[in-house]
Amino acid sequence: MAKLKFPRLQQLILLSVVVLLAFVPLFGDLFYLRLFTRIMIYAMVALSLDIILGYGGMVSFGHAAFFGLGAYTVGILARFGVASAFLAWPAAILVSVLLAAVIGAVSLRTGGVYFIMITLAFAQMLYYFFFSLDVYGGSDGMPMVARNTFAGLIDINRHTTFYYLVFGIMVLILFVALRLMQSRFGMVIQGIRDNERRMRSLGFATYRYKLVCFIISAAVAGLAGALIANQTLYVSPSFLHWTRSGDILIMVILGGMGSLVGPMLGALCLLLTEEVLSGYTEHWMIVLGPLLIVVVLFARHGIYGLLAGTKQSG
Amino acid sequence: MDPLLIFIQGLNGLQLGVMLFLMAAGLTLVFGVMNLINLAHGSLYMMGAYLAATVQQRTGSFLLAVLLAIPLTTMLGMLVEVTALRRLYKRDHLDQVLATFALILFFNELVRIVWGPQAYFMAVPELFSGYFSILPGVSYPIFRLVIIGVGLAVALLLYLIVSRTRLGMLIRAGATNREMVGALGVNIQLLYTVVFGLGAALAGLAGIMAGPILSVEVGMGESIIILTFVVIVIGGIGSIRGALIASMLVGLADTFGRVLLPPALASMVIYVLMAGVLCWRPQGLFPAYG
Numbered sequence: 018m019a020k021l022k023f024p025r026l027q028q029l030i031l032l033s034v035v036v037l038l039a040f041v042p043l044f045g046d047l048f049y050l051r052l053f054t055r056i057m058i059y060a061m062v063a064l065s066l067d068i069i070l071g072y073g074g075m076v077s078f079g080h081a082a083f084f085g086l087g088a089y090t091v092g093i094l095a096r097f098g099v100a101s102a103f104l105a106w107p108a109a110i111l112v113s114v115l116l117a118a119v120i121g122a123v124s125l126r127t128g129g130v131y132f133i134m135i136t137l138a139f140a141q142m143l144y145y146f147f148f149s150l151d152v153y154g155g156s157d158g159m160p161m162v163a164r165n166t167f168a169g170l171i172d173i174n175r176h177t178t179f180y181y182l183v184f185g186i187m188v189l190i191l192f193v194a195l196r197l198m199q200s201r202f203g204m205v206i207q208g209i210r211d212n213e214r215r216m217r218s219l220g221f222a223t224y225r226y227k228l229v230c231f232i233i234s235a236a237v238a239g240l241a242g243a244l245i246a247n248q249t250l251y252v253s254p255s256f257l258h259w260t261r262s263g264d265i266l267i268m269v270i271l272g273g274m275g276s277l278v279g280p281m282l283g284a285l286c287l288l289l290t291e292e293v294l295s296g297y298t299e300h301w302m303i304v305l306g307p308l309l310i311v312v313v314l315f316a317r318h319g320i321y322g323l324l325a326g327t328k329q330s331g
Numbered sequence: 332m333d334p335l336l337i338f339i340q341g342l343n344g345l346q347l348g349v350m351l352f353l354m355a356a357g358l359t360l361v362f363g364v365m366n367l368i369n370l371a372h373g374s375l376y377m378m379g380a381y382l383a384a385t386v387q388q389r390t391g392s393f394l395l396a397v398l399l400a401i402p403l404t405t406m407l408g409m410l411v412e413v414t415a416l417r418r419l420y421k422r423d424h425l426d427q428v429l430a431t432f433a434l435i436l437f438f439n440e441l442v443r444i445v446w447g448p449q450a451y452f453m454a455v456p457e458l459f460s461g462y463f464s465i466l467p468g469v470s471y472p473i474f475r476l477v478i479i480g481v482g483l484a485v486a487l488l489l490y491l492i493v494s495r496t497r498l499g500m501l502i503r504a505g506a507t508n509r510e511m512v513g514a515l516g517v518n519i520q521l522l523y524t525v526v527f528g529l530g531a532a533l534a535g536l537a538g539i540m541a542g543p544i545l546s547v548e549v550g551m552g553e554s555i556i557i558l559t560f561v562v563i564v565i566g567g568i569g570s571i572r573g574a575l576i577a578s579m580l581v582g583l584a585d586t587f588g589r590v591l592l593p594p595a596l597a598s599m600v601i602y603v604l605m606a607g608v609l610c611w612r613p614q615g616l617f618p619a620y621g
Contacts, residue, residue, distance in 0.1 A: 070425075076425045076428070123610060126609065129424065130362070130368055130568055131568070131613070131614070131615075133368070133424060134561075135564065135606075135609065137557065138557065138560060138605055139602060142598070142599050142602035142603075145599065146595055146598060146599055149594035150595045151594075260553075263432045266429065266432070267429065267433075270429055300443065300444055302439065302440035303437060303441060303444065305433075305436060306434065306435075306436040307433070307437060308433075309429065309430070309432075309433035310415060310430045310433045313429045313430045314418060
């Protein structure tokens with residue numbers, strides 16, 4: 018396998034963020050602990066979207082579907098007394114993977130605008146499905162009694178333990194994703210993004226590569242969904258709503274797509290901005306909206322591009 | 332199933348279809364001519380409804396509400412085009428989706444500030460408030476029949492504009508080859524603004540007519556915009572004929588789904604329909620080009 022290639026500055030950003038995050042629990046404030054747990058979970062979702070968006074060039078506007086489905090899987094299993102994370106979390110991933118296989122198989126037959134709208138529509142379909150499914154809370158959602166158990170090994174009902182578990186999973190996923198995007202598979206995916214016709218004529222089964230990429234991304238989002246259900250102890254259709262997909266998309270673009278680290282920074286910045294602005298005014302969206310338009314129009318490579326000064330393709 | 336019920340539900344489906352068509356026509360025009368994917372189309376629908384509700388509350392006249400709200404929505408649409416969206420035509424679809432998504436956030440919050448978070452209810456205009464007996468023993472709200480009538484009339488008008496007038500010719504030409512139209516001396520930027528205004532007017536009209544049968548509230552644009560996307564994806568993006576047929580299909584499928592199926596499944600019917608159509612024809616029923 019190729020060694021990880023990083024310009025020094027990027028390494029520095031990555032390292033400092035990781036180290037800073039590792040020290041958050043030492044301040045001991047429960048509010049910040051919960052806030053940063055949430056941020057790291059969304060950072061994972063943003064990273065998973067970046068795999069298909071930034072590297073694969075597939076603009077999915079329905080990524081919340083997999084996130085929400087992961088959460089619902091954990092919630093529904095808990096309802097039936099399956100509290101073990103060793104069962105529930107892989108199940109969340111599996112369900113997301115299966116759904117992604119179906120959605121991907123249909124959506125990837127099309128491209129461009131159609132792909133955007135179809136992924137959006139599928140996510141809404143799932144949203145309305147859970148919205149009208151009264152057995153599992155319908156529009157109100159349903160509470161979870163307790164967080165998942167780890168056969169007595171660790172107790173994630175302790176906020177600090179849960180924080181470090183999420184932190185560990187996030188770092189692991191980031192590492193694996195970085196390796197994956199620099200592997201042969203990642204190169205093929207990026208090749209397809211830049212010129213699909215050429216990749217096809219080189220003999221790659223581009224449809225299959227894209228589908229696998231889509232599924233991998235959904236698996237990560239599903240796992241993040243399982244984590245958010247444990248974080249909030251509440252599962253509701255709002256996890257699946259299309260504005261959630263929009264938020265995730267914004268995190269990726271704001272942070273700088275096609276860099277994996279960037280979207281995670283995007284999640285950090287968006288959620289922190291939200292937290293700060295909502296402290297000043299309940300109408301913080303009226304600031305955020307135009308701010309986003311400006312970012313889209315003038316800062317194409319996002320925060321990460323500004324920090325690392327990288328020239329990205331895509 | 333009772334044939335009478337089928338008939339009534341058919342009318343309901345038609346009414347939903349007509350509303351969807353008004354939205355889809357504007358959206359698909361804007362996409363066809365400017366190659367812009369505009370999520371904020373639903374916000375114009377919402378603004379139309381709010382403006383009409385306000386005028387109606389102040390003056391008590393629905394007619395005045397229609398006469399004022401449509402031009403105001405049109406102007407608002409043109410303003411948005413000139414200030415923000417114009418810059419996005421050459422960008423890729425991802426940028427367009429994001430910027431117009433941000434516009435939705437902006438408009439929703441604007442409405443919350445100006446009108447407050449509570450929902451408004453518009454009264455059905457006096458003239459159309461009764462029931463009309465279509466068949467002996469079967470009555471149907473007149474206002475819904477008016478919606479169907481207005482929608483079909485607008486569809487016809489739109490067809491005439493696009494196929495018979497100079498503006499329509501420019502729209503068709505612009506959809507086929509923008510650069511060439513510009514090179515032939517047409518003020519393409521003005522054409523864009525006009526087309527966007529036309530789309531905004533249609534969205535505003537849909538919003539006004541939705542006012543009395545639904546509640547006027549923040550987020551009302553979002554529930555219809557998704558359905559509209561389904562419509563134009565099924566119909567073929569950029570095709571008005573496709574939008575008309577697909578909106579009727581979606582309207583009927585959704586309405587009958589709600590009658591015949593349990594709620595959790597009923598809400599999925601149109602998406603299954605869409606997936607089915609796309610498996611069969613990935614570019615929609617009437618692809619506008621290629």
